Amino acid sequence: MECSPFVDSLVFNDQGLIPVVVQQVDTKEVLMVAWMNSDTVNQTLQTGKATYWSRSRSEVWIKGETSGNHQRVISLAKDCDSDTLLLTVDQSGAACHTGSRTCFDDSVTHPEVSG
Numbered sequence: 001m002e003c004s005p006f007v008d009s010l011v012f013n014d015q016g017l018i019p020v021v022v023q024q025v026d027t028k029e030v031l032m033v034a035w036m037n038s039d040t041v042n043q044t045l046q047t048g049k050a051t052y053w054s055r056s057r058s059e060v061w062i063k064g065e066t067s068g069n070h071q072r073v074i075s076l077a078k079d080c081d082s083d084t085l086l087l088t089v090d091q092s093g094a095a096c097h098t099g100s101r102t103c104f105d106d107s108v109t110h111p112e113v114s115g
Contacts, residue, residue: 006076007041011083017053020085022095025074031095032103036085041076048073050089069093 012018017035024031034052036044040060043051050063050071064070071089078085096103 004042004045006045006078007038009082010038010041010078010085011081012038013083015055017055018083018085020052020087022050022071022087022089025088025090029102030104031071031089031091031101041085044073044087045076050087063095064092067093067097069095071095 010018016037018037018041020034020036022031022034023029035055036051037053040051040053043049043060050073052061052063053059054061070092071087072092074088074090076085076087091101094101096105
């Protein structure tokens with residue numbers, strides 16, 4: 001698969017992966033964190049479908065392919081060090097494998113903020 005200049009500029013870790021923070025386009029809600037390699041970054045850019053690398057299964061994973069909860073890609077940005085990505089999507093259904101809208105639905109608030 002041919003690499004784009006964007007992909008060529010990314011800094012991947014020793015396993016050839018880069019972390020991806022996934023954010024809902026309209027609410028700015030963080031939905032999940034996943035991993036991509038150069039091929040899945042290219043595939044995501046070419047297809048408009050969020051495509052990740054599953055570290056546990058060692059295989060490509062297109063979000064929603066089995067669950068039906070797709071992520072339509074809006075934009076992909078890299079951070080200032082080019083070693084983390086921010087993927088903005090329009091999520092259909094749950095983003096988390098547990099069935100929750102987001103993987104970050106279990107939180108605590110610092111007492112000084114909540115009091």
